[in-house]
Amino acid sequence: MFDLLKKKISGVVNSFINKKVDGTALEQEADGKSPAQHHDKDVPGPAHESPVDSKAMDYSAYEGQNAAPETKLPESVMQQPAMQENNATNRTASNNQNSKTSSKSNIKLSIATKIKGTILKNVSLNDSEIDDLTQNIEMSMLQSDVAQKTAEKFSESLKLRLKSDRFDYKNIRKEIDADVRTALLDVLESAGKSPNVLGLIRKNKEFGLPSKILFIGPNGTGKTTTIAKVAHLLKHSGLSVVISASDTFRAAAIEQTEHHGKSVGVPVIKSGYGADPASVAYDTIEYARAHRIDAVLIDTAGRQETNRNLVMEIQKMVRVSKPDITIFVGESTAGNAISRQISELQKSIKIDAIILTKLDCDAKGGNAISIADITGVPIAFFCNGESYDSIMEYNPDIILDAIAPAS
Numbered sequence: 001m002f003d004l005l006k007k008k009i010s011g012v013v014n015s016f017i018n019k020k021v022d023g024t025a026l027e028q029e030a031d032g033k034s035p036a037q038h039h040d041k042d043v044p045g046p047a048h049e050s051p052v053d054s055k056a057m058d059y060s061a062y063e064g065q066n067a068a069p070e071t072k073l074p075e076s077v078m079q080q081p082a083m084q085e086n087n088a089t090n091r092t093a094s095n096n097q098n099s100k101t102s103s104k105s106n107i108k109l110s111i112a113t114k115i116k117g118t119i120l121k122n123v124s125l126n127d128s129e130i131d132d133l134t135q136n137i138e139m140s141m142l143q144s145d146v147a148q149k150t151a152e153k154f155s156e157s158l159k160l161r162l163k164s165d166r167f168d169y170k171n172i173r174k175e176i177d178a179d180v181r182t183a184l185l186d187v188l189e190s191a192g193k194s195p196n197v198l199g200l201i202r203k204n205k206e207f208g209l210p211s212k213i214l215f216i217g218p219n220g221t222g223k224t225t226t227i228a229k230v231a232h233l234l235k236h237s238g239l240s241v242v243i244s245a246s247d248t249f250r251a252a253a254i255e256q257t258e259h260h261g262k263s264v265g266v267p268v269i270k271s272g273y274g275a276d277p278a279s280v281a282y283d284t285i286e287y288a289r290a291h292r293i294d295a296v297l298i299d300t301a302g303r304q305e306t307n308r309n310l311v312m313e314i315q316k317m318v319r320v321s322k323p324d325i326t327i328f329v330g331e332s333t334a335g336n337a338i339s340r341q342i343s344e345l346q347k348s349i350k351i352d353a354i355i356l357t358k359l360d361c362d363a364k365g366g367n368a369i370s371i372a373d374i375t376g377v378p379i380a381f382f383c384n385g386e387s388y389d390s391i392m393e394y395n396p397d398i399i400l401d402a403i404a405p406a407s
Contacts, residue, residue: 002365002402008140009180009403016133017173122166130162137180145366147336150187150373158183181404184369188396191372194380195325195353197230198393201239201295204324210288212296214281214323216314216349218341219302222357222383223329224253227297228260230355230381232388235266239294244284245270246277246317249301257299264388277301277313278320285321298323311348318349325352327380332356332367339367339374346375353380360384368399 125133134155141151161179168175201211213230217223224247231241243261245268247253254270261268269284281298288296298321300314318326328351330338342351354375356368359382372378379394392398400406 002368002399005141005144005146005365005369006403008144009137012133012136012140013173013176013180016129016136017176123169123172124166125162127163130159133162133176134158141366141369145336145370147339147366147370147374150370153190153373154183154187157186177404178406181400181406184400184404185396187369187373188399191376191378194378194394197325197353197380198234198237198239200324201234205239205294208292210285210293210296211325212285212298212321212323214298214300214317214321214326215329215355216300216326216345216351217302217329219250221302221329221331221334223302224256224260224299226329226355226357226381226383226391227257227299228264229383229388229391231261231266231295231297232264233391234295235264236389240292241266241295241297242284242288242291242293243268244281244296244298246280246284247299247301248273248275248277248280253299253301278317281317281321296321311345314349325380326350327353327355328377329355329357330371332359332365333361334367336367336370336374339371342371342375342377346377351375351377353378355379355381355383357383360390365399365403 137158138151138155141154142148146154158179161183162176165175165179197213204211215223215227227243231243234241243257243266245254245257247257248271251273254273258268258270267287269280269287271280271283277300281296284298285296287293298317300317301310326349328342328345330341334341342354345351354371354377356371356379359365359368368379368382381391381394382398383391
């Protein structure tokens with residue numbers, strides 16, 4: 001998952017570094033001294049000359065291109081021999097050596113950059129360079145299904161970090177990657193902390209109360225299967241579970257719920273098709289109280305956010321069951337449609353968390369980044385496969401490590 005976005009962002013950063021580090025003019029500083037101070041110390045000019053202005057200093061002169069008449073290089077970085085033909089030969093050999101190095105780092109260093117790296121320790125990016133990098137990353141995010149608002153927020157966060165940072169010359173790629181990772185984390189945490197579902201259930205258990213979790217979402221997202229995965233996770237965490245088969249509308253929904261319940265080893269409370277789903281949820285909660293069961297997982301019929309009657313039915317279930325957590329189950333592959341569905345349902349129903357399914361089918365991964373930011377609803381779980389144990393509690397590091405792994 002996130003393969004495409006990782007490839008695009010990595011490619012943008014690589015291209016930027018190859019372009020900007022190889023012969024670019026970066027604002028620089030070393031130990032609090034300007035390049036001119038270092039230059040004056042090593043290469044004293046004639047008595048009548050004024051100190052070299054660091055802003056006017058042209059490092060391309062070090063590459064044998066129209067060097068200033070009276071400017072000499074420190075012996076430590078002198079090009080040998082001085083003949084133009086040999087300079088070209090040395091540059092070719094240096095580039096060949098650099099290509100071997102770049103096979104690992106993807107960073108090509110020019111002779112000018114090596115000279116600057118010898119003299120100077122830190123570099124900073126100017127505004128045009130920062131705009132170039134952030135605009136290209138923003139475009140990569142949009143191409144990977146990240147919502148425009150989220151991509152813009154990420155871009156602004158990254159700009160602020162790049163403008164305030166000084167980068168170690170030898171580790172510029174690593175440090176830019178770190179800024180990308182931190183800016184991405186800012187976006188992922190914009191909706192607040194995801195609910196600790198297992199923690200809530202354990203807390204209510206101490207008081208002898210069952211925790212009630214209501215699952216909603218459109219048809220086809222794997223809602224009933226996801227409920228079984230949550231039941232499997234809770235059971236293997238030492239908690240007891242019962243499932244309410246409150247989807248009394250869809251054909252074979254009750255049988256499907258019973259099948260999953262049997263497979264994961266938890267009881268299912270049901271009624272007949274056409275029965276009041278709120279009544280089934282109420283009966284299940286009473287069963288849990290009587291048998292001291294820790295968690296009640298309430299299934300519902302899939303519904304579109306535009307169907308007012310079905311939305312009113314969910315509102316009734318909320319009034320009757322008084323869920324501790326209401327979770328929206330949606331497909332990661334649904335694109336920005338899932339954000340629209342949640343935003344519309346939130347007008348009528350309080351949604352506390354999201355479960356994203358089918359992450360294993362989502363090479364782009366943009367939804368997982370933008371959905372919490374757009375809706376303001378945090379992600380609680382990811383599902384990334386068909387098996388009952390293919391569910392994981394949400395952790396932003398999952399996304400960060402997949403897209404911008406720490407160096």
